[in-house]
Amino acid sequence: MLTEKNEIMNFKKNILFVGLFLVQQNISAQTDNAYRQNIPFNDHWQFRKATVENNIDTAWKSVNIPHTWNNVDMQTGKDFYAGISFYEKKFFVDKQLQGKRVFIRFEGVGSVTNVSVNNQWIGEHKGSYSAFVFEITDALKYGEENLINVKADNTPRKDVLPINNFLFAIYGGIYRPVSLIITNKLNISTTDYASPGIYIRQKSVSAKSADIEIEAKIENDFHVLKKTFLQTELFDMKGKLVKSLKQPITVLAQGRQSFFQRINLSNPHLWQGKVDPYLYKVVVTVYDDNKKSDAVSQSLGVRSFQIVDGKGFYLNGKPYRIYGVCRHQDWWGLGNALSSEQEDVDMNMIKEIGATSIRFGHYQQSQRIYDDCDSIGLLVWTEIPFVNAVSKEEADNAKQQMTELIRQNFNHPSIFTWGTSNEVYGKNPQDYTPRLIQTLNDIAKTEDPDRYSGSTNGYGNMNRPENFFTDIQGINRYYGWYEGKMNGLENWIIDLEKNYPNCKVALAEYGAEANIYQHEVIDTSKVPQYDGQFFPEEYQSRFHEEQWGMIEKHPYLVASYVWNMFDFATPLWYRGGIPARNMKGLVTFDRKIKKDAFYWYKSNWSDEPVMYISDRRFNKRTEALTDITVYSNKGTPSVTINGNKLTTPVKGTTKVHFIFKDIRLSKGVNKIEATVHYRGTLLQDTVEWTLE
Numbered sequence: 001m002l003t004e005k006n007e008i009m010n011f012k013k014n015i016l017f018v019g020l021f022l023v024q025q026n027i028s029a030q031t032d033n034a035y036r037q038n039i040p041f042n043d044h045w046q047f048r049k050a051t052v053e054n055n056i057d058t059a060w061k062s063v064n065i066p067h068t069w070n071n072v073d074m075q076t077g078k079d080f081y082a083g084i085s086f087y088e089k090k091f092f093v094d095k096q097l098q099g100k101r102v103f104i105r106f107e108g109v110g111s112v113t114n115v116s117v118n119n120q121w122i123g124e125h126k127g128s129y130s131a132f133v134f135e136i137t138d139a140l141k142y143g144e145e146n147l148i149n150v151k152a153d154n155t156p157r158k159d160v161l162p163i164n165n166f167l168f169a170i171y172g173g174i175y176r177p178v179s180l181i182i183t184n185k186l187n188i189s190t191t192d193y194a195s196p197g198i199y200i201r202q203k204s205v206s207a208k209s210a211d212i213e214i215e216a217k218i219e220n221d222f223h224v225l226k227k228t229f230l231q232t233e234l235f236d237m238k239g240k241l242v243k244s245l246k247q248p249i250t251v252l253a254q255g256r257q258s259f260f261q262r263i264n265l266s267n268p269h270l271w272q273g274k275v276d277p278y279l280y281k282v283v284v285t286v287y288d289d290n291k292k293s294d295a296v297s298q299s300l301g302v303r304s305f306q307i308v309d310g311k312g313f314y315l316n317g318k319p320y321r322i323y324g325v326c327r328h329q330d331w332w333g334l335g336n337a338l339s340s341e342q343e344d345v346d347m348n349m350i351k352e353i354g355a356t357s358i359r360f361g362h363y364q365q366s367q368r369i370y371d372d373c374d375s376i377g378l379l380v381w382t383e384i385p386f387v388n389a390v391s392k393e394e395a396d397n398a399k400q401q402m403t404e405l406i407r408q409n410f411n412h413p414s415i416f417t418w419g420t421s422n423e424v425y426g427k428n429p430q431d432y433t434p435r436l437i438q439t440l441n442d443i444a445k446t447e448d449p450d451r452y453s454g455s456t457n458g459y460g461n462m463n464r465p466e467n468f469f470t471d472i473q474g475i476n477r478y479y480g481w482y483e484g485k486m487n488g489l490e491n492w493i494i495d496l497e498k499n500y501p502n503c504k505v506a507l508a509e510y511g512a513e514a515n516i517y518q519h520e521v522i523d524t525s526k527v528p529q530y531d532g533q534f535f536p537e538e539y540q541s542r543f544h545e546e547q548w549g550m551i552e553k554h555p556y557l558v559a560s561y562v563w564n565m566f567d568f569a570t571p572l573w574y575r576g577g578i579p580a581r582n583m584k585g586l587v588t589f590d591r592k593i594k595k596d597a598f599y600w601y602k603s604n605w606s607d608e609p610v611m612y613i614s615d616r617r618f619n620k621r622t623e624a625l626t627d628i629t630v631y632s633n634k635g636t637p638s639v640t641i642n643g644n645k646l647t648t649p650v651k652g653t654t655k656v657h658f659i660f661k662d663i664r665l666s667k668g669v670n671k672i673e674a675t676v677h678y679r680g681t682l683l684q685d686t687v688e689w690t691l692e
Contacts, residue, residue, distance in 0.1 A: 383419025549653025
């Protein structure tokens with residue numbers, strides 16, 4: 001294995017290869033916003049792969065960011081490229097920018113990144129999912145053409161989380177946006193773990209008042225003491241100024257300094273989750289000689305939350321059930337290099353299903369996604385990729401990623417839990433893994449004492465050496481898939497309620513796989529082979545019908561999350577008839593088909609009217625006798641088959657679940673129609689099943 005010094009030397013040697021560029025970006029000063037510019041830096045890059053020996057073996061080609069080189073190979077099997085690739089871009093920097101500070105911000109690169117500007121090495125970042133910022137001021141040539149080189153390497157490493165591709169794909173590439181940030185020499189920090197440089201804390205929040213504390217981290221690159229002013233302004237959603245505070249500050253010529261401003265907000269408009277996700281805007285401005293030198297704005301959702309033993313989650317003093325889905329970010333054919341529009345598709349589907357929360361599995365996601373959670377009102381459990389396997393070499397990187405996760409996302413009101421880990425184990429509480437979880441918890445509670453911390457275990461037994469180090473204990477349970485039978489879940493919950501009444505427990509994952517092209521009549525006593533090749537969609541439907549019926553009755557659980565909202569890539573798997581695919585999603589990998597189970601949860605969680613006949617893709621039948629399952633959240637449905645009305649249905653596991661038992665199909669095509677009248681509107685659904 002190469003040493004770090006040799007890696008850097010090899011990188012410097014490789015960056016001497018310069019591509020042919022047809023388009024160049026001009027970076028110049030803007031007169032309309034002299035104190036900070038944020039310039040997209042995503043177009044007209046050149047890209048080429050390297051072999052594992054670091055020899056260039058492909059020609060340069062033009063790409064735009066976001067980009068990954070694994071959008072096909074990692075999604076189709078084990079024969080994928082994990083290694084080094086190079087990106088280059090030419091850009092012209094105006095002479096007027098001399099005297100400014102220039103930073104480059106990467107929102108996500110998979111997964112170890114080295115950056116050079118004009119053949120000068122700038123820095124290295126380890127980790128695929130967090131943002132990072134480097135200052136490039138002194139490496140630039142002003143009034144001339146500049147060249148930036150990026151070396152990205154997604155080879156799994158023991159010292160970088162996650163350490164393997166087993167549970168999900170570590171895609172390579174600059175897969176999230178890049179920007180240049182230009183500030184004056186007196187500025188709000190951009191390099192504090194790529195945070196926004198301001199941190200908003202809330203205390204004593206009620207409908208009558210809230211105490212808001214804003215910390216601003218200021219840097220002075222003039223090298224002489226600056227006596228100036230710091231201003232904080234609070235605006236409502238209509239843009240009206242609510243509060244303003246301006247105070248004198250003295251900024252020393254060395255180091256990064258923190259300054260605090262405190263605002264008492266009377267009768268605040270509270271952030272109420274999905275009910276009313278109201279957001280204020282906080283603008284922090286630092287002045288130099290009575291002129292604005294730098295400014296940063298952040299959203300503020302004023303809220304309080306707590307977990308009450310045995311009763312679950314409370315938002316602003318009122319019970320608020322947390323239920324929802326987990327999300328992996330990748331799409332079929334795109335990998336993780338998503339556009340803003342594609343991220344919006346994901347969030348709109350999660351909003352449509354009626355979830356109140358998301359658990360991000362198992363890594364930091366894009367700022368746009370967190371922003372959407374704030375504005376939609378979805379509570380968030382977010383975590384670092386300390387997941388699946390332990391090398392005993394990842395501790396430093398785990399601590400780095402934990403700090404990045406918190407500082408970069410500190411101001412999002414939607415986040416209620418910082419997650420330390422998922423399904424990593426030790427033999428006793430003093431073993432490497434439990435001690436690292438404890439250390440990560442210490443970081444979380446030190447960085448942010450106002451939110452909960454969490455860890456997630458894959459064993460149902462609470463008395464595990466990895467448990468009890470965090471505020472919330474997440475547990476993944478797959479009764480009826482990896483273990484036992486579907487109905488085993490409820491006894492497990494009841495045992496927790498009895499034996500751990502004062503513990504904060506979340507059902508962090510539950511689910512079953514479904515291939516929408518595989519179908520059969522389900523005997524729920526028979527569990528599919530989880531590593532086999534037959535995952536009928538109907539089994540997933542029966543699974544979720546039964547398990548949500550159990551979960552709904554137990555507010556003891558702090559939260560519950562379906563694994564997963566979307567099918568996703570598992571490069572080392574071949575299960576369910578499709579290689580490299582985990583099909584536990586409620587929506588297909590390409591986001592084109594919502595499985596039956598999607599509508600099951602939508603009918604239970606959403607206020608939007610739902611009338612849905614399940615098992616609709618099981619349209620080729622060989623058995624005449626069948627049940628017809630209908631999800632209707634606006635009343636008991638009337639169902640006909642070939643025009644003949646069926647008798648009263650059997651009530652299922654929840655109030656939206658209706659089962660018409662032992663219905664006989666006729667030879668040939670059978671038309672089944674379900675209807676209900678709701679507020680003057682006819683809700684209806686129709687399917688056709690053919691009995692061969």
